[in-house]
Amino acid sequence: MKLLTGNDLPTGDVIWWTGSNWSRHVEEAADVGTEGEPLARAEEGARRVNGAYVIDATPTADGPRPAHIKDRIRALGPTVRPDLTLKPSDPAAGSWVI
Template identity: 70%
Template structure:
């Protein structure tokens, strides 16, 4: 199975091609087969997705599972607890550097 992924241009979120549009849920992915490159080019040219690429995946009783660990992490979310992640800078505090 081949599925198409990329990032949403407005939010940066990981998105997955559904066959008729984009979703933030990997389980809604459609098998793009041999048309993956064509779909990726069309969607990127229309500025609906940033950096689309095709990945190998499999479907089992648990749903769609990307073959590569990088894409599994992209599908399932952060690998650290959110309370341990960096906090955004507070723009109300004097001067700060990004």
């Protein structure tokens, strides 16, 4: 499984390609297969994402799990306190402001 990730231009938040748009939640990420690199170039060219790149991931019952520790840390959010991790079910997750 391959995922496309990058950073949101206005906020710098880590974002994941869902198949049709971007999300802050890795659980919503879609497998980009072999289309990841062209999609990354197109999305960066359209200025919808910064620093987009393709990563390896493993599908799980809770959604994709990035293969590399760096990307798992990016997916979980702040590393200071585990209770700060963004979850799609959190009503404040969509309006998170830094």
